[in-house]
Amino acid sequence: MYSDADAAALYDLLNPWNPDTYRGDAFHHHLVMAAGSVLDVGCGTGSMLTYAREHGHRGRLVGLDPDRAALDRARRRTDIDWIEATAAESDTRTEGGFELAVMTGHAFQVLVTDEDLRASLQAIHAALAPGGRFVFETRHPQARAWLDWIPANAADVVDAADRPLRTWHDVESVDAGVVSFVETTADPDGTVLRVDRARLRFLDVAPLNGFLADAGFTVEAQYGDWQRGPITPTSREIVTVARR
Known part of the structure; x- marks a missing residue:
């Protein structure tokens, strides 16, 4: 059998975090490095925050994920706070006040039901400081x-x-x-x-933005690719920057 720990290690091999190679990683990395405090929702094995710390981020970094095996790998880095919890629990576990919250690797798409999506967005909204931003991507249906x-x-x-x-x-x-x-x-x-x-x-733009508005977010920008191009009939991504 292939254990949860094995699977978490394999995930790192199949999904290396490298802003020098992957445009999506670079997009998020620049935002993370510019923010004084960052909440990574669905952080998995913690690659994004670990990379940021290794490259000079000195602010508050918190990773949130319900997968214990993934967090066991993340916790090898002890100067970052790692919390075992779902997105919907983040407002009660993180103390809030973040300048930036992110969901990378299409993690936003695991929020399948309306109930889970609303609860998660409300919690992320509560975890942000006034004016804080929530940045994520979802595959365009x-x-x-x-x-x-x-x-x-x-x-x-x-x-x-x-x-x-x-x-x-x-x-x-x-x-x-x-x-x-x-x-x-x-x-x-x-x-x-x-x-x-x-x-x-897989949410289209209009219903996605409806959920964000209901949670108190204002959509600051939406892109169809990692070069900040507009969403078009051929876009494969919906990259969203929402502000509390």
Whole structure:
């Protein structure tokens, strides 16, 4: 079997944080470095905040995630506060007053139900100082990114323990903007080691902005790519900067 700790380590290999290489990482990194206090909602293994600290950030950095195995990796860095909690719990666990809150890696899309989305946005709003900003990205539903989540696009990797692995995805359903899918981790011969199921919500611009307004946010800017281009009929991303 492939443990939660193994999976967290594999995530770091498959999703390295590198603003010099990835435009999305650079977009967030510049905002983080310019803010005196940052709340990373859905921080996972903590790569973004760790990178910021390593590159000179001296302010308050707090990472929030309900995944204990991921936080175990994040906590190797002891000069950052790591909190095991969901987004909806952030207002009672972080003490608030942040200049910036972020959700990277399309983590915003794990907020599947209206109830969870509203509670999470309200909590993030409460965690920000007046005038603070919430920055996140979500895949634009018009691009139908899930069409590429097929076994034919399997990835062959070698994990941190020097084990060759193959990972792939299978979409189970697409219903009212919610995509349910399976991620499989296996030996190269196909022997299954781990199966994880997940759901992601794909919101279009208008309903997304409605949820933000209901939570008290004002949309400051929205982009269709990481170069701050406008949202167009071919955009694959909705990159949002919202202000409390």
